[in-house]
Amino acid sequence: MDYKKIAQDLLTAIGGKENVSAAAHCATRLRLVLDDEEKVNKDQLEEMDVVKGTFSTGGQFQIILGSGTVNEVYKEFARLTGLGEMSTKDVSKAGSKKLNPLQQFVKMLSDIFIPIIPAIVAGGLLMGINNLLTAEDFFIEGQSLISAYPNIADLAALINTFANAAFVFLPILIGFSATQRFGGNPYLGAALGMLMVHPDLLNGYGYAAAVANGEVPVWRIFNFEIEKVGYQGTVLPVLVASFILAKIETFLRRRVPSFLDNLVTPLFSLFITGVLTFILVGPLTRSAGNILTDGLVFLYDTTGVVGGALFGLIYAPIVITGMHHSFIAVETQLLADIAKTGGSFLFPIAAMSNVSQGAATLAVLLLTRDAKVKGTASAAGISALLGITEPAMFGVNLKLKYPFIGAIVGSAAGAGFVTLFKVKAIAMGAAGLPGIISIKPGTIPFYILGMAISFAVAFAVTIVLGKRDAKKQKAN
Structure with a gap:
């Protein structure tokens, strides 16, 4: 790859070096703090083969490039912008200045x-x-x-x-x-x-x-x-x-x-x-x-299946806002007080959401003929099933819209099911297929069935919506 050209093209698409106030990278993403995100040309970014997806959260504009690639691109990007090497902590601090009070509170909990x-x-x-x-x-x-x-x-x-x-x-x-x-x-x-x-x-x-x-x-x-x-x-x-x-x-x-x-x-x-x-x-x-x-615990016990399904439906939208980081403090308390709470009901619902995102992405892999989307969907779908949803959610599902709808419907179905059978986690872990070991032993079969339901519903709904979407595009 010509990393210098990629960095230059990225810089052009986000409004030039004058629009960048801080830049760093993590394992897969370029993490930027921009003066004005309205200047970003998202269509231009999406046309680049190296870009797997983009999203904005926590005052940062993040570009998914993939492991290995992001390191090399960042070196050239830092040189072109003249910002020098910065850590993700530096960028996070700069980005927090752009957040409202509620977002700053959630970020504080996340940082802790x-x-x-x-x-x-x-x-x-x-x-x-x-x-x-x-x-x-x-x-x-x-x-x-x-x-x-x-x-x-x-x-x-x-x-x-x-x-x-x-x-x-x-x-x-x-x-x-x-x-x-x-x-x-x-x-x-x-x-x-x-x-x-x-x-x-x-x-x-x-x-x-x-x-x-x-x-x-x-x-x-x-x-x-x-x-x-x-x-x-x-x-x-x-x-x-x-x-x-x-x-x-x-x-x-x-x-x-x-x-x-x-x-x-x-x-x-x-x-x-x-x-x-x-x-x-x-x-x-x-x-x-x-x-x-x-x-x-009262809300969980009282609202039952309806409450669980509703939470499953809105969990992914909450993730988009970054507000899900506030759940870490709540889940920690639920697990610390496990004798009274019986464990965390948040973890199984998060797992249903993650599996649904993966299923919807894999459905797109089956439907699409776009080679770039196929390449992103194959890796992102498997990653989501293992508990890492960002590539799937931001790189495929939100971009195409209909897979995201399929995913939240599947999440609601699975979350309602695990709530019905009082599935709770006794530990934190990867909220997805590997999360089985984190579940209370007596409810593990229901956790597995819940994931199967989430996957099947999300996959089926995405296929139906995808075919309907394709017909509309042909008609137009």
């Missing part, structure tokens, strides 16, 4: 939770393996694997310990990531998280029982009682506490003399935030978090 997802996924998948080992009737009728083979019981116990670690100490992970995002020292954030799960405190999972029995331990300071309760598996308390910590630290660093800064600022930042957390922030946000979780 995306870095810690690998740890949560690892713990969740280990939890799934443990459940497979301990579930009765899954492999052997009337028995679990560990009851049939007692010599692997300790292996299951070992895996369970490893699996729980990320959720028991979740405030440490969130404290580090959130404090860094809010502009504070991430290690102070981690220390705050450690303080909130300290073994001297009553374990947060036992708080409800302790309240019922009147056995909540307290610190008595100057006739004032502060509950000695931990925040294991919580999300909201540590988020708010991390924000306060970062702001107190920033405030003190601007005012404390430099020769005292390293002594005074960390000391007072952590102490003041810790006291506020146990007196005010923790109790209030724990209650708010419980209300949010209970409300979501």
Whole structure:
């Protein structure tokens, strides 16, 4: 490929170098912050063989080029624009200035939770393996694997310990990531998280029982009682506490003399935030978090199939806006409080949506005669079935419109089905075919059937709409 020419053609199509304020790349996409997206000639971009699709999200205009190609094109693009090498974090920061307050809030949640997802996924998948080992009737009728083979019981116990670690100490992970995002020292954030799960405190999972029995331990300071309760598996308390910590630290660093800064600022930042957390922030946000979780579970249980189908219908449109990143915080709380929630209902619905996008794209592969669309659809369709939908959604389905309609109809059908049978995830993972291991063992067959329904409906509807669309074009 002539990467220099490709970069020049891309630059021309997006309005010239004067229209580019920031540029970086990820594994498959060129990620740009443009001064005016109205200047972009999308038709010209779509005519380029190297371009697999384009979309705008989070204040960024992104061009899908594919793995390997994007690296070489970016080198020439950076040289032509004179911007030099930039990271995706730099571009993300520049793009966030163009967002409205709601979009900025969603992006903030995304920035906090995306870095810690690998740890949560690892713990969740280990939890799934443990459940497979301990579930009765899954492999052997009337028995679990560990009851049939007692010599692997300790292996299951070992895996369970490893699996729980990320959720028991979740405030440490969130404290580090959130404090860094809010502009504070991430290690102070981690220390705050450690303080909130300290073994001297009553374990947060036992708080409800302790309240019922009147056995909540307290610190008595100057006739004032502060509950000695931990925040294991919580999300909201540590988020708010991390924000306060970062702001107190920033405030003190601007005012404390430099020769005292390293002594005074960390000391007072952590102490003041810790006291506020146990007196005010923790109790209030724990209650708010419980209300949010209970409300979501109530809606899921009450709306049933209709609610699940509706959520499945609108899930892909939500992804287009980028608002789906806010679900990460909710899903993390649902999984952390799995004893009460039974798991996450968001994951199965997301999986139905992803499979539907893949099915619709593969239907286009069958229908189209355009070689470029075929090339994009074949890879993008399989990628979507595995949980990565951006190439399929933005490169094929939204561009042609009718496959996107087929996909959301298929998603609604599959989501309604998995909701009917109370399919929930016990771990985060790839929301698609590989997501089977993340599902509660007893509902795995229904998850598989749900994916089959999503695929079949999306594929069939896309074929019907595609043929109707082709007839209209011939008539015109």
